[in-house]
Amino acid sequence: MAAAFAASSGARTLLIERTKDGGRKILISGGGRCNVLPSVAAPERFVTDAPAHLLRAMLRAWPLHQQRAFFERDLGIPLALEVESGKLFPRSNRARDVRDGLVAFARSQGVQVQFDTTVTDVMPSATGFAVATSHGNVQCDRLVLATGGRSVPATGSDGIGLAIADRLGHSMIATYPALTPLLDDNASHATLAGVSLRVRLRARVGASVTESYGGFLFTHRGYSGPGVLDISHVTERGQRPVIRAQWCEGTAADWNVDLTAPAAAVSSILARRIPARLADHLMAAAGVPGDRRTSNLTRTERLALIDALTAFTLPWSGNEGYQKAEVTGGGVALGDVDSKTLESKRVPGLYLCGEMLDAFGPIGGHNFAWAWATGRAAGLAAGRAIV
Ligand SMILES: Cc1cc2nc3c(=O)[nH]c(=O)nc-3n(C[C@H](O)[C@H](O)[C@H](O)COP(=O)(O)OP(=O)(O)OC[C@H]3O[C@@H](n4cnc5c(N)ncnc54)[C@H](O)[C@@H]3O)c2cc1C
Structure with missing residues (x-):
């Protein structure tokens, strides 16, 4: 989401992803059906150590009805309401449609996608950032880190991004498994x-x-x-x-x-x-x-x-810990990022979004809503800062 919206403003955008196809959590979400969104927002049920108004401002930046319209109109994925739970799923009940739709959308906006590549470190440089990867260094002007938390590490997110954010001087709230049996x-x-x-x-x-x-x-x-x-x-x-x-x-x-x-x-x-x-x-x-x-x-x-x-x-x-946790609690303190642009207050030019941040919501699509809203805001701001 972040890469797609960065590219939508005309910035040359490279998406670096460690797995061979990306979006692995989307594939396993909602029992393979992907609960893309909730039908009703519930910011009061989110858990964070930050003041509630910060979290609310970040969620409000992309209201649920606009998120839903994005999936249905821009991605062409009609959503259906499961009345009893209030959850929205793709009408096809196929999580793969959501993952593939997002990758296709990112490409359609001009994103260059590089799978099978692991980011190992980030060094601020005079002109932006040097990003060390398993396939050599990449230089960029602006960088969005969206590496997720520590939950279900087999999906590709093992917390390396959190270690990088920590080393770059961010205030970190100790992480813990959440939404776990x-x-x-x-x-x-x-x-x-x-x-x-x-x-x-x-x-x-x-x-x-x-x-x-x-x-x-x-x-x-x-x-x-x-x-x-x-x-x-x-x-x-x-x-x-x-x-x-x-x-x-x-x-x-x-x-x-x-x-x-x-x-x-x-x-x-x-x-x-x-x-x-x-x-x-x-x-x-x-x-x-x-x-x-x-x-x-x-x-x-x-x-x-x-x-x-x-x-x-x-x-x-x-x-059951991180092996079964649907999300990771804790992470980068919300107060360390600008609530509109998600730009780091510690490292100008760096943007942080999604599960890396210290916030998670209840079961029901709220965690994707958080990832979509913060990812889009970070991507838009990073892209606009360049062009
Ligand atoms: C079993 C399960 C079911 C879930 N079901 C739902 C649901 O139905 N609805 C809902 O709202 N939420 C659900 N969630 C939670 C939801 O999946 C997460 O909140 C969401 O995926 C977080 O998005 P993210 O982009 O921040 O992180 P992630 O989805 O974890 O994405 C991070 C990406 O970064 C990549 N990456 C990590 N480190 C590196 C690196 N060093 N170099 C390169 N790439 C890297 C990873 O491979 C991954 O593709 C579920 C979670 C689990 C585990």
């Missing part, structure tokens, strides 16, 4: 592997609470699903949080009504709102015999069960 070494819930439902999770550290709501999947190793991924970063930031699950929309007051109904099997009442296997598990965890009926449920049992249903303490030991 959680692990439970004790496999306390291994018997529930495969059970999935929509869950509200609350992670508490002291008085601070981070909340997510969405799909939750028990796995053999722990927990996954969008609701889990959206909260996983709290396991990496500072003190160890306590994570509690409310297994359905039913509140403590709702369950209290249900569980004081005249003679009915407690397990059947639970199974009306949550999967039966989970219901049995929670009854055992709350010390309630499986054959209990509401008529002989003691007050202590009822309260323990309501607690397990609405504020169940989820045992966790860690997360």
